[in-house]
Amino acid sequence: MPTLVPVTAAAGLAALGYAGVVERNWFALRRFEIPVLPPGTGPLRVLHISDTHLTPGRRRLQSWIRSLDDLDPHLVVNTGDSIAHPQSVRVFLDSLGPLLDRPGVFVLGSNDLYAPEPFNPARYLLGPSSRRCRKKEPDLPWEKLRDGMTAAGWLDLNNQRGHLTVGGLDIAVAGVHDSHIKRDRYAQVAGRAEAGADLRVGVMHSPEPQLLDQFAADGYDLLLAGHTHGGQLCLPWYGTLVTNCGIDRKRARGLHRYPADGQAWLHVSAGLGTSPWAPARFACRPEASLLTLISRDSMVPRDSKVSHDFSVSRDSS
Ligand SMILES: [Fe+2]
Numbered sequence: 001m002p003t004l005v006p007v008t009a010a011a012g013l014a015a016l017g018y019a020g021v022v023e024r025n026w027f028a029l030r031r032f033e034i035p036v037l038p039p040g041t042g043p044l045r046v047l048h049i050s051d052t053h054l055t056p057g058r059r060r061l062q063s064w065i066r067s068l069d070d071l072d073p074h075l076v077v078n079t080g081d082s083i084a085h086p087q088s089v090r091v092f093l094d095s096l097g098p099l100l101d102r103p104g105v106f107v108l109g110s111n112d113l114y115a116p117e118p119f120n121p122a123r124y125l126l127g128p129s130s131r132r133c134r135k136k137e138p139d140l141p142w143e144k145l146r147d148g149m150t151a152a153g154w155l156d157l158n159n160q161r162g163h164l165t166v167g168g169l170d171i172a173v174a175g176v177h178d179s180h181i182k183r184d185r186y187a188q189v190a191g192r193a194e195a196g197a198d199l200r201v202g203v204m205h206s207p208e209p210q211l212l213d214q215f216a217a218d219g220y221d222l223l224l225a226g227h228t229h230g231g232q233l234c235l236p237w238y239g240t241l242v243t244n245c246g247i248d249r250k251r252a253r254g255l256h257r258y259p260a261d262g263q264a265w266l267h268v269s270a271g272l273g274t275s276p277w278a279p280a281r282f283a284c285r286p287e288a289s290l291l292t293l294i295s296r297d298s299m300v301p302r303d304s305k306v307s308h309d310f311s312v313s314r315d316s317s
Contacts, residue, residue: 019233019280027064027272028287029071032255034265036221037169037295038198044167044293047073047099050205050226051271053084053111054092061272061286062095069098071290074167076102076154079226079269080109080178080205082145084116084276089141093148103166104154105173109205109227110181112145113138116275157203159185170196174220175203179211180227180245186214193219199293207247207268216264222293223266228252230270234283253284255291267291 037044047068054061076099082092093100114135146156155162157175164171172194177183184204193200199222202215207225215223230253231240240252250256251268258266272286 015282016280019282023281023283023285024274024279025060026285027061028285029068030254030287030289031292032267032289033292033294033298034222034255034267035294035296035298036199036265037293039295039297041169041198042167042294042298044075044169044199045071045073046291046293047071047076048079048224048267048269048289048291049076049272050079050269051081051109051111051229051273052092052095053081053116053271053273053275054088054095055085055276056087056091058273062091065095065272065288066097066099068288069102073099073102073290075164075171076104077201077203077224078104078106078149078154079203079224080107081111081226081271081273082109083112083140084273086115086140089144089148092145093152100149100152100154103164104149104152105157105162105164105175105201105203106146106149106154107157107175107177107203107205108142108146109178111140111275112142113140113181115139116277118277158183159188161189163197169198172197172200173203174201174215174218176211178205178227179208180206184208184211186211190214191218195219206245207251207266209246212247212258212266216258216262221264222291223258223264224269225266226269226271228268228270229274229281230268230284230287232270232274232278232281232284236283240284 150156158177161174174189176186200220202220202223204211204225206227212223228243234240240249243252253268253270256266258264269289270287
């Protein structure tokens with residue numbers, strides 16, 4: 001029995017090393033096909049990035065993000081938590097690089113506003129992290145981050161609606177700020193999504209069921225969110241332990257119908273980064289997703305697939 005102690009300790013250290021050094025930097029590109037466009041249209045490539053939590057030292061992550069431009073997406077969607085350091089705004093925008101020249105939309109997450117603080121990772125298992133945030137005022141330069149993306153022509157969807165014409169398709173978009181810190185104002189975007197558009201997309205940071213229900217009820221076809229990190233520390237053959245919000249474990253990442261028997265599609269990104277104070281991922285690789293939207297009469301969507309290679313206007317309302 002005493003020999004089990006060093007063996008267990010060695011296995012624990014190996015797992016920690018793997019999670020913190022190997023898997024945290026083992027970026028995955030996930031590909032999905034989603035039959036959501038009108039018959040006879042598409043395909044439309046949407047690159048979904050989220051939760052990069054970028055710090056200036058993460059050079060491998062920066063260059064991987066930059067390489068995503070090779071996928072030639074028609075549209076880029078960023079569902080927030082992009083930075084984790086006061087000096088990260090320029091670094092994040094440089095990482096996007098040529099992606100900023102493409103049509104894009106974004107919402108912010110709590111970590112774009114509040115700098116990360118040390119915490120006991122075990123507390124993550126006890127409940128949503130919003131209960132741990134005690135800061136009254138934002139201490140990260142989120143305005144510069146927002147302005148950098150809007151200056152490139154990306155649409156700010158924090159409690160706003162808008163329109164995009166991309167790939168010859170008219171896309172109605174709406175988004176909300178982060179519900180995790182109670183900045184979401186769905187009332188400002190509420191109302192029937194434009195029936196005449198080719199596609200209606202709802203964007204949010206945290207996939208709270210209450211928000212998802214409202215977007216789906218208003219007729220949005222595709223709902224995009226991040227925040228969960230897919231659980232970040234998962235168990236093999238079991239999956240996500242906690243989602244850090246109201247969504248259930250099974251939908252903490254990937255593509256699902258929403259509601260389960262409904263018409264909308266929900267894609268939750270497991271994100272590309274981690275808090276600098278919890279720099280590990282296990283059985284939950286950091287990811288970006290290429291969503292290839294195809295016509296509704298095309299084919300049944302494929303499950304999650306991992307690949308290792310890999311005129312904008314805002315509504316006046
Ligand atoms: Fe995050």
